Amino acid sequence: MAAETLKDRKNGAVPKDTSAAGAEPSADRTVRKNVAGPSEGALLAKSMLMFAALVAALAGVVALALQHDPKTKAAVVDFFPEEVVIAVEDATGLSLLTRGGFKRESKSVYSQDTKREPSVQFTVHFNGDGLSEGLSKSSADYPGLDALIRDACLALPEILSKVTNGDEKAAVQVCEPELGAKLFTDRGRRVLSFFDIEDGQRTYVVPQGLNFVWPLAKVGSVWHPDSVESPVPGKPIALRQLSMSPRVFTVENFMSPDEMDAILEHNRELLKPSEVGFAGWRDKTRTSSTAWDFHSWAARKVQKRSFDLLGMEFQSDMADAVQVLRYNLTEWYKPHTDWFAEKAYDGHDPKVNNGTNRFATVFLYLTDVEEGGHTVFPLSKTHEGYNGEQLVKPGTERTAGYIAQSDAEWVCNTSSTALRSEPKAGNAVLFYSQEADGSLDKLSLHGGCPVIKGTKYSANVWIWNRPKPRKDQAKDGKPANSNGIEMRFHNARGEAVELFWDDGSDKGVFQVVLGPGEYSPMTTYHGHSFFARVKGGTERIFSFTANDKDKGKEKIATIN
Template sequence: MRGLLLFVVLAVVNAVHVTIYRNGESTDGVQVEIKPEDVTSGLTLAQHLSTFLPVDGIIDGATNVKETVADRVYNGNGIIVENYDQINENERLYLVAPDLLFVWPFVEFGHKVSVESSQSPTQKPIVLESFNESPRVFLIHDLFTNEEADGLVNRILEIDNEHSKLQRSYVGHENGLKKTSTVRTSENAFDSESEIAVSLNKRAFDLLGIGTYKDDMADGLQLLRYQQKQAYIAHTDYFGVHTSPEWNWDPKYGGSNRFATVFLYLSNVTRGGQTVFPLANMPEGISHAQVPDESELSIFEKGSWEEDMAIKCHTKLASYPRKTHAVLFYSQKGNGALDPMSEHGGCPVLDGTKWAANLWVWNKRRYGLDGDKISVTFQNNFDHPIQLFWSTTFMQEIDANSHAFFESYDNHEWTFKDLEGNELLVHRLAKPDGTTQTITVPQSEKPKDEL
């Protein structure tokens, strides 16, 4: 009898009860009992749980059939479950289909999750706070410091590279094509090289729970300045699926597009400057700042889109700028579909200056890196050393009559300088020139002052 009782007790102990959900979802969960033999690996657990809750995945263009079996299981802290000991009684687990990235679930308004990041300078976990389900928006705490905010503002003003320096913001997807818009009046710069920018990119990957940082899955850190009256009308960060024929922009069919945005506030703003999501209302119990009065609206042309936006920004879901705070919002759903609800805008600044930055993370290799890497040999034919820069970042010193080797991509800019910092040559790589290239300086036998 005692042996039978012990067997029953062990049987109960060796099972946990959980609720499983599809990737990024907080509804329609299924309660499941998990035993140790169900978790010989993370993959076997995913396959087992998919028998209770088939997942919605990438569509095969040839057969038009969705993947129905998950290959990863995440817990509520955004960690992949690999063994039985990681599973707690009554916790939530999330099934992710092959070739899709984990999406944080909303759970409920105000729900907080602590995320560890080795890159965090605050010595605290990054805190992700649920703000809105559709569009999926989170408030972020302890992502970066006051000193880093100031450092990025200083960085914005220091960049002097023609392609990266602070200038009128552009729109569109094509590298090197500077297209302005009357409905985007901010100024921006790009930083892919500074220590702060690199660290923030790595933190964003930790925050999103998508693994080791890969620079081909992120755009450069975009640094922004909105002065009084400046704004950006509502838009999506993802590109339409028919943006250009040479690229598959549809993640649902295995394509690549912007997946999520992390938006950082680098300064306080006296009035205005919210990030607004016009297709959603503010959560119940959260109030807006007072709607601007006639005197504040007088800075805009009567009937202009800026005036209209300034008013509407005080009626819809909005995050208000506060220095060292940030927001995360998704452009894609957990099943890979682009989310039109993610439409958002930069509200007009009514008083003060808004400094900000954003990180765009893609679901896979981003547009512009579609070709093979370009293998480049940089040849120094001078009888003295020179310096090699990628964009504005110093890469290495090349000895006299020597060379350096790097992997790069189409449209990347490389600069040679002498040891006094004088520019000798600027070269922008072009894919039509081949996947193996040699760039030589000097490019002729002429004296340096005639080059």
């Protein structure tokens, strides 16, 4: 079975070639102006654009300008292809005067002129952990940032051992900045030198192999990330924490009206029922319509902004195409996880052998919805307004991606206290499919509640923790969409069943849980066999082998 089969089932139509991403948008060139006064920074940035060589001269100019005070000296202390930092040394030591230019990509390098960095006090916490006290550090105690990162990372052995599954050798490696251990501020800025840290700030160490996740504060807290620029002047992007577990945030002011219009314009005519292959038939777990947007400038721009939001470098092979959705009246998407639990490709577990899976979803609200259409998180018990009620049947959370129909209906019901994120044009909801240590988060179960009034347009930006598996890594070696057999399994029994791909082993390869009456679409190939068991049972109650003669037909395999 190909990896795409699972995408088909979970998320609708699968594009033929996810690498066919089209023209890259022009890079979001962000002038960093948090340190310098805006006018100095902007001026400097302009100068640099014209002549990089001017940089050195500029430092001289600044130095000259300051000559009236004999105690001050200026020097270029940090020079990247796209950024310059000029520091002024005065009686109190080195203090930063100005910084301008564009995002840098290289590692921190220190000045040739002066190796001194500012002396700052700050705390270091582990990735994602906004709740502990953290380790108190002073830049003055370290010869450089790398030494600090290594030391702070290794000083958190208990958390570290979760990341490395207790492997001490691995712990030394994942804490090594040369190999990729990083430090971030509590505003999502990658720390490349001590200049990036403000006195008293919290910072987060991210071991090699992991990505930064937004640390948890108090539910209801709001902050403005440094990692991303607002597309709407005067309306800064704000992160509002909705839940601790799963890790969910509203992202306010994430898109401009022009961007939303452009995405809608580009995709309106392309929307098709979310499950492909069978004209006129809709899987009842997902009734929306879908279009995959590889090309529109706006989708690419918002996708890139989503990487910025997450503090990650944009990499096209770490994202799916933007998936645009339309929900008409009563349409919905039953709760599910966005990550792939099934072993459709080698290495679906991010914690094993550099595995990769979906890491985070930035779910875009492209229109307001008059009523309904909320994104619901049925397993959250850490949000405002939750009253302790039993939202889903006990045990559901042990079966990733499964929820009983009646529970799904209940959590969308306005009288339940489940966490629901309101669809509001221009906003997004950010949630993580993985925990800060790289494990898949079963509690990230979520769905789109039925639209009660109006139409909901929205879109998924999916970001993976590492480059996605190549199609030829699918378990059966068959590349995607290689002329497979499109079919559906139907559970006609009154109890939930588990479907397995028969790989010849006793256990088989788990595919999906089918509740009573449920269907699951599947792309498979001639000769491939499947079997089913009653959920939790051991006996095989059904078997099926795909046959090429079923190609192009509405093949349904009924489990009864």
